[in-house]
Amino acid sequence: MTTEHRYYGNLPKIGIRPTIDGRRKGVRESLEDITMNLAKAVASFLSENMNYYNGEPVECVIADTTIGGVAEASKTAEKFKKEGVGVSITVTPSWCYGSETMDMDRTIPKAVWGFNGSDRPGGVYLAAVLAAHNQKGLPAFGIYGKDVQDLDDDSIPEDVQEKLLRFAKAGLAAAMMKDKSYLSMGSVSMGIGGSMVNEDFFQDYLGMRNEYIDMTEFVRRLNEEIYDKDEFAKALDWVRENCKEGPDNNPDDFKRSRQQKEQDWETNIKMTLIARDLMIGNPKLAEMGYEEEAEGHHAIVAGFQGQRQWTDHFPNGDFMETILNTSFDWNGTRAPFLVATENDTLNGATMLFGHLLTNTAQVFADVRTYWSPEAVKRVTGQTLTGKAENGIIHLLNSGAAALDGTGEQMKDGSPVIKPYWEITDEEVKKMLDSTLWRPASTDYFRGGGWSTDILTKGGMPVTIARINLVKGIGPVLQIAEGYSVDIPEEVHHTLDDRTDPTWPTTWFVPNLTGDGAFKDVYSVMNNWGSNHCSMSYDHIGSDLITLASILRIPVNMHNVSEEKIFRPSAWEMFGTKDQEGADYRSCQNFGPLYR
Ligand SMILES: C[C@H](O)[C@@H](O)[C@@H](O)C(=O)CO
């Protein structure tokens, strides 16, 4: 596995702050080793259980000394700044002096683990320092183990591990976004609200910047061959060998000629190279004399306008978006990129959340159709069964989807989506073999192109999510955990043929709770806030909720059980019974992290 570094600068680290009762002549001395050992245990635990997007273990930085007062707190803050720390975790087995030792950096996500030991009051410090955080408007996560531990026990109990990981993954995701770009390739697609860039959202909530290129930049680079021609040749051979063409679904007088289709392949491959270079740059371009183009736009996520007017004339972006969102290409497995169809910036941001929390590829989809059991019976004569018995939601993007979404990667005999460094060559081949590249529907895409026809294997736990913008509130996140499901092949084809069979399909069933938006499958679709969602593997709703709370984005809809919800302790001050309302009040009160 080649460890790639896509972004300038170092990857954010996790700072560990061993904090102690500063009273010397006995108390402090008796706690020095225990406190520092706790910090080392947390650092090892996180580095052993967390990776960056490129597969490298997450780096933790421990303060040079235990922190007994403001001088050591300031020296630690200084060290953390130099080291590029983006998340801080304070650990202590004892009483300490809250405001004198607390982490005061308002933009760094922070948590405090107050060791539950009866000998010295780590738990009391935890409550005191969280109170100080709340009074100062610096929300922090509180971690307090359920069972009392002996003072010399530097093990990390399971419940503490779960909270440390949940916080650290979300905190690191927030830190990874900081100062990166969302690159709009083109502008608004077909009047889609999510395509309208809201710079305040990216800047104030995510600490990101917005970059733009006009679509003529693609024309320039295509016409002047501003891409790595050797890589293009390699990619073309790879496509010819690995990308199976499926039937052309266009009516005869709307079919593109063989020559045009060959041309479309070549254009699509070049578009893929160009889009990637636009996002992260490419030193090869500097060798060709294109120093500025070699820099890229420091984009951790991008969107391609595509429809329309590019696709009215040029081949569509389905192949480009599919390959970039997939965890491999002609160079082998690699970290997926994040490219939003129709330049849906809000779905792109949602893809970014899912990817940074899981290091896996994200599947962009239209939330296309709710099929009730009755409608399926009427149209196909068949009865839905199993998880699909209460109805299904057709996730179907208009042409592109990460091939990881096929469900051809396996773990313990079940379909999964893995970080790229765990994907085998056999699984790459299986993903390609289960994909048909279909000539684009030329009624929609007059310029042609190759769309991605895949069907997600059933039985995969997945989470769909979406950030919506509401005037007066700002960003709001919605989440639905559920499963991909298999339906009988002939039922799939009948339903799929009614929309566009050349596109990628996942049949999705949300986990129902029996009330509110999760009363039934129909209500989930009826409450979905936009035409798109981002689908992640596994049930990551609780991680998304923690990340949203760090970014001060309220969650309007989710089906995550209450005991798995982890937010800053301040949220409880806004009400403990009505968690949803408290979330809104807290986000409103504290406002966006970077404003
Ligand atoms: C081809 C159609 O215009 C689709 O692109 C359209 O239904 C969408 O995907 C809207 O999000």
Ligand SMILES: [Mn+2]
């Ligand atoms: Mn769409």
